[in-house]
Amino acid sequence: MTSSFAPMPDAEGFFGPYGGQIVPPVLKQVMDDIGRAYAEITRREDFQQELAGLLADYVGRPSPIFHARRLSERLGGAQIHLKREDLNHTGAHKINHCLGEALLAKFMGKKKVIAETGAGQHGVALATACALVGIPCEIHMGQVDIEKEHPNVTKMRILGCRLVAVTRGAATLKEAVDSAFEEYLSNPQDYFYAIGSVVGPHPFPMMVRDFQSVIGREARQQFMERHGRLPDYACACVGGGSNAMGLFTAFLGDAEVRLVGVEPAGEGTDRPGRHAATLSMGKPGQIHGMKCYVLENAQGEPDVVHSIASGLDYPGVGPQHSYLKDVGRVRYDTVTDQECLDAFMTLSRVEGIIPALESAHAVAWAMRTAPTLPRDGHILVNLSGRGDKDADYVAQVLDL
Incomplete structure (x- = not known):
């Protein structure tokens, strides 16, 4: 990688003018805690070996x-x-970062993992990863997508996650993100929001990219x-x-x-x-x-x-x-x-x-x-x- 593209992001989570943490002060502390835990866990040989083993023998x-x-x-x-x-x-590719996020949530002692999903692939992958590591999972999904992506909805329920149907607005991915984030804000100390893409406040765009x-x-x-x-x-x-x-x-x-x-x-x-x-x-x-x-x-x-x-x-x-x-x-x-x-x-x-x-x-x-x-x-x-x-x-x- 050339110096033009590394390191990204900077210490504040910016890729040039984009990224950062546009969050309330109480949530900034939580985001920083996640960032520190991520930095620690990725330096640990036992974590690297566990993740590599799962990617090979579990993901394929x-x-x-x-x-x-x-x-x-x-x-x-x-x-x-x-x-x-x-x-x-x-x-799908989603399992790559879902395993990493579920392991990180367990490492931090979180009591529930929350996420949004659109097509259901992130929801299925996260429900799978949470079942594997033994942590409760809650997925928010727009009602339109629930009806459209029924096979993935069934899989999520079989895997044991709690599925929350979101009916507000267009009832698709943006509304699912809003709903999941509101639930997360109710107890950010005990909950872990496993963002499903390279989006959201720092460190998530960096973490999901790294896992992917x-x-x-x-x-x-x-x-x-x-x-x-x-x-x-x-x-x-x-x-x-x-x-x-x-x-x-x-x-x-x-x-x-x-x-x-x-x-x-x-x-x-x-x-x-x-x-x-x-x-x-x-x-x-x-x-x-x-x-x-x-x-x-x-x-x-x-x-x-x-x-x-x-x-x-x-x-x-x-x-x-x-x-x-x-x-x-x-x-x-x-x-x-x-x-x-x-x-x-x-x-x-x-x-x-x-x-x-x-x-x-x-x-x-x-x-x-x-x-x-x-x-x-x-x-x-x-x-x-x-x-x-x-x-x-x-x-x-x-x-x-």
Whole structure:
């Protein structure tokens, strides 16, 4: 990694002008305590060994890279490769940081772990991790997403977590975050808020990134061993941005690797409230304890947003992504709901891999871009999750 991108964040939790801790004084003390505990636990050999053992024997890491040959041949142009985070235990990248957060909560002696979830992948992964380490878990989820992502709701209940349905406002991810944070504020000394992405007040954007960075470390080594070179592009979907930061971090110092974050254009970026393309269409602001790019309404409040993928349905974004956009290291592009659905079905029927709708955004970008590149070019896609949770919904939308 070049000095331009390290160390990040600074001691106050800022990535350039983004990040920080925009929280009440009582909560700042709690955040600082979490930061100190995180710094301590990551220096301990026993923690590192326990986490590494769980990632290998429980999660099933390293996840493989699959060359999507048939898809590449069909499209023409560059070769598409998939980093198979969908093969992890619980079916997505979320388990990587959930194990770390659950172990940290146990280390700190917390009595309950609280979190929000959109698509349910973070909720399932956290409920799984909490069951493993033996700590109570409470998940807040918007009613719209509960109805849309029923398979994950069932899994969370089987795993023993308390599921709180959030019916206020749009009843999606932002409202779930608000609800979970309110419960956390009722007893921050005893509760641990396990934020589900690289968002929120410091130290969470740093912690979640660090736990997820295993994706990029593996991918970089795997690609070099197989091809003797790095990919031309590395791309991933971006809502809050955890799977993308997990992939991008290992490549930040490699100027020859173009990094692309793919945001949800929904029904069109020209339709306010019907997309969630925060970095593409938003501006610097504040949300959920951090400074970052935000989609705002005329009153300067976080706007209503939309994406066919519940996990990308968020009007903010990780502060490190905001910084990487400003310095030009990562390019942020958009994919519509229709392009996402097309990629979902194409990957399913050409390669036999059903992707999460979130991940299908990155697949769609790769499908759009590959034909414009030489055949000896390489695009690495972080396939962040599998589409079991979305299958019934897609079948209904497409009348399959």
